[in-house]
Amino acid sequence: MSSVRVLVGTKKGAFICTSDGARRNWKIDGPHFGGWEIYHVKGSPVDPNRLYASQSSSWFGQVIQRSDDGGTTWAPVGNEFGYASMPGTHQWYDGTPHPWEFKRVWHFEPSLTDRDTVLAGVEDAALFKSTDGGTTWSEVAGLREHASGKDWMPGAGGMCLHTILLDPTNPNRMFVAISAAGSFRTDDGGTTWKPINKGLISNFMPVPDAEVGHCVHRIAFHPSRPATLFMQKHWDVMRSDDAGDNWREVSGALPSDFGFPIAVHAHEPETIYVVPIKSDSEHYVPDGKLRVYRSRKGGEDWEALTNGLPQQDCYVNVLREAMAIDTLDDCGIYFGTTGGQVYVSPDSGDNWSAIGEHFPAVLSVEVQTLA
Amino acid sequence: MIRVVLPYHLRNLARVGAEVEVEVEGAEHATTQAVLDALEARYPVLRGTIRDHHTKERRAFLRFFACGEDISFEPPDAVLPAAVAAGDEPFLVVGAIAGG
Numbered sequence: 001m002s003s004v005r006v007l008v009g010t011k012k013g014a015f016i017c018t019s020d021g022a023r024r025n026w027k028i029d030g031p032h033f034g035g036w037e038i039y040h041v042k043g044s045p046v047d048p049n050r051l052y053a054s055q056s057s058s059w060f061g062q063v064i065q066r067s068d069d070g071g072t073t074w075a076p077v078g079n080e081f082g083y084a085s086m087p088g089t090h091q092w093y094d095g096t097p098h099p100w101e102f103k104r105v106w107h108f109e110p111s112l113t114d115r116d117t118v119l120a121g122v123e124d125a126a127l128f129k130s131t132d133g134g135t136t137w138s139e140v141a142g143l144r145e146h147a148s149g150k151d152w153m154p155g156a157g158g159m160c161l162h163t164i165l166l167d168p169t170n171p172n173r174m175f176v177a178i179s180a181a182g183s184f185r186t187d188d189g190g191t192t193w194k195p196i197n198k199g200l201i202s203n204f205m206p207v208p209d210a211e212v213g214h215c216v217h218r219i220a221f222h223p224s225r226p227a228t229l230f231m232q233k234h235w236d237v238m239r240s241d242d243a244g245d246n247w248r249e250v251s252g253a254l255p256s257d258f259g260f261p262i263a264v265h266a267h268e269p270e271t272i273y274v275v276p277i278k279s280d281s282e283h284y285v286p287d288g289k290l291r292v293y294r295s296r297k298g299g300e301d302w303e304a305l306t307n308g309l310p311q312q313d314c315y316v317n318v319l320r321e322a323m324a325i326d327t328l329d330d331c332g333i334y335f336g337t338t339g340g341q342v343y344v345s346p347d348s349g350d351n352w353s354a355i356g357e358h359f360p361a362v363l364s365v366e367v368q369t370l371a
Numbered sequence: 372m373i374r375v376v377l378p379y380h381l382r383n384l385a386r387v388g389a390e391v392e393v394e395v396e397g398a399e400h401a402t403t404q405a406v407l408d409a410l411e412a413r414y415p416v417l418r419g420t421i422r423d424h425h426t427k428e429r430r431a432f433l434r435f436f437a438c439g440e441d442i443s444f445e446p447p448d449a450v451l452p453a454a455v456a457a458g459d460e461p462f463l464v465v466g467a468i469a470g471g
Contacts, residue, residue, distance in 0.1 A: 059432040059466045060420040076416040
């Protein structure tokens, strides 16, 4: 029988939650790396027992942990992330030039074809690659060296490369998203990159439709349609049907179009999920109600999903990395909150239950569907 | 042998107790740099957690102490007190208590 393994990164350690395909009863293992911020835990699609974890703290910096047994045991691997060339400067919050400085790994994207190859998105924004299971890392320098790099600026959480999408139909194409530079695409395996932000409007910028500078929170696609991208931006839910060359807004009548995560149903490429929060100044759900919104039309028309979620006195947020899906026939949707709750819906969002409600603040959620 | 006291999280990371011992060549003239070099050679997982990989500068939320004195701002090649070199006193890596 199929089972699922949920990889939860929190502000105080990682947790691994497992269940069978019913997704009703859960075994929770952890905390691994107790006391450390775990920004992301993700498994290889080639070997689901191969996991990578980003373990960091303000005191001790970055450690990368790797498991080869599905998270039962871990061992540290390489943690040296050196920029390939003189880093130069990007914009600081006050618009002054600020030197690029490595701070942490925000996101792992294991290769679709090789268990030992993995990409890492880091802060200050750059892309790194390992081909030896994380032992050594080298920068995919073409991105940071893009001519617009000096104009990139940090969001409140830091200037981070937080999303990496690998096109399963084209090994030379991938997408990344950076707060607050925007989205970028490569069509030559990372040698050269193109900003793909046309159609984004960000009123906090002096030039609202500038080529770069947008605070893209998350992008997602369905693997069967890698040219159709969905985006949750700092305000606005967006959609592109041409691999990011052009974007249009699909926020519709959401109670707020501000939020962080966005996810696509495993089997319905036009079904997408967001978790609106009140505003850029109020990072909690509107009206005290924890509501996931689903569109079955790729945006514009949305329905609130609330069964099993708290509908009063709830003031949590869901961060960009903290929503995921499984690929069971009845697609499961998962998310974790800043209040320490992790929820699952085993039926595409119609009903929800808590895997756990007392974790530390959740930074990331990933799900592995195991045969 | 030079004794080194590590903060809680680094003990766990390196899977050692509160105090470890490292061998430093020419110990009688041991410096902070030499002690940390030896520590990182013996426990490679600690590389980058006390000093920046590239600049070798002390991480901002950590301090170094010896014989009751904060030596964090001494040059890394300054000779440590004789008591540390002799193993009578430890070299301490101390994390800031700030944060939650």
